[in-house]
Each structure stands twice: as C-alpha cells, then as structure tokens.
Amino acid sequence: MMQTQFDPTDFRRALGKFPTGVTIVTTKNARGEKIGVTASSFNSVSLDPPLVLWSLKKEARSIDSFGEGKHFAVHVLGDHQQDLSNHFARQGADKFANLPLVEGVAEMPLLTEFSVRFQCVCQHQYDGGDHVILVGRVLQFDTTECNQPLIFHSGNYAKVAHV
Numbered sequence: 264m265m266q267t268q269f270d271p272t273d274f275r276r277a278l279g280k281f282p283t284g285v286t287i288v289t290t291k292n293a294r295g296e297k298i299g300v301t302a303s304s305f306n307s308v309s310l311d312p313p314l315v316l317w318s319l320k321k322e323a324r325s326i327d328s329f330g331e332g333k334h335f336a337v338h339v340l341g342d343h344q345q346d347l348s349n350h351f352a353r354q355g356a357d358k359f360a361n362l363p364l365v366e367g368v369a370e371m372p373l374l375t376e377f378s379v380r381f382q383c384v385c386q387h388q389y390d391g392g393d394h395v396i397l398v399g400r401v402l403q404f405d406t407t408e409c410n411q412p413l414i415f416h417s418g419n420y421a422k423v424a425h426v
C-alpha cells in the first residue's frame with residue numbers, strides 16, 4: 264500500500280538528481296555460483312573500523328545469495344565501463360561468462376578491471392523498506408591508475424569534469 268502523499272515516479276526522479284558512482288558487487292553463494300549486480304547505492308561509512316554500505320532491492324534474483332551474509336566485493340567502475348555496468352544490471356544466465364576473473368577472499372569472483380576494489384566481510388544487514396542495506400567491513404582493497412569514474416545521474420551515465 265502506498266504510504267506517501269507524493270508520486271513515486273517524482274520521488275524516483277528527485278532521488279536520481281543525486282549523482283553517484285557506479286559499482287559492480289560480486290559474491291559466491293553457498294552453491295558455489297558466481298553472483299554479481301550493478302549498484303549505485305554504494306557509499307563509505309566509517310574509517311575506523313573500515314566500513315562501507317550498499318543496498319540491494321528485495322526483488323533482485325541475487326537477494327538470497329547476498330543475504331547469506333558472508334562476503335562481497337565492490338568494484339568501482341571507470342567511465343569506460345558502461346557496457347559492463349549494463350551487463351550486470353541485466354538478469355543473464357551467467358553474467359561472468361568470458362570475463363577475466365581472479366579469486367578473492369572466500370573464493371569470491373573478482374573482476375580484473377576497475378578503479379577501486381574493496382573486499383568485504385558482511386558485518387550488518389538492515390531492513391531498508393523494499394531494499395536490504397548491507398554494511399561490509401573492508402578486509403583489503405586495490406586501486407588502479409583509472410581515475411575517471413563512471414557517474415550515474417538522472418538516469419544517465421556521465422563523466423566527472425573537475426573544476
């Protein structure tokens with residue numbers, strides 16, 4: 264049931280005015296399957312302890328896999344990785360087919376191309392309405408030369424223009 268006075272489409276559009284980066288979050292589930300989704304809800308939380316968060320909609324196919332609550336890896340994308348972002352936002356059979364991968368903490372599938380990559384153990388999960396909020400403790404991270412992040416703003420991809 265709708266609990267608000269305003270139009271949900273207007274609300275979505277208003278939220279979209281807040282620009283974010285774009286990430287792909289991966290994990291391996293209890294059946295050994297590689298799981299990955301595109302997520303722009305990533306954000307930093309705490310330096311000490313090192314915590315980050317993101318949120319996943321409860322309708323996502325991957326909700327049970329991430330809900331198992333062990334580990335996840337966040338890959339912050341560069342501005343040349345729009346196709347990869349769209350790829351992991353689709354419900355494909357095997358999103359990882361033909362992608363170069365390495366194995367991370369707890370056998371997580373890690374992408375090899377990224378701007379920054381955070382490997383996390385899931386510390387908390389909170390109910391967030393139609394999403395679940397996942398808070399991860401960063402175990403290790405890797406950075407690359409890529410310093411041009413992919414941006415998502417008002418439903419479109421964008422690039423950073425430093426001023």
Ligand SMILES: Cc1cc2nc3c(=O)[nH]c(=O)nc-3n(C[C@H](O)[C@H](O)[C@H](O)COP(=O)(O)O)c2cc1C
Binds near residue numbers: 285322
């Ligand atoms: C740029 C972009 C950002 C997205 N951010 C999120 C997000 O933060 N949380 C979320 O649940 N879905 C987000 N999505 C949608 C998911 O990637 C999409 O629903 C995906 O199909 C989920 O995969 P699954 O159903 O295989 O779990 C985003 C999609 C795009 C294109």
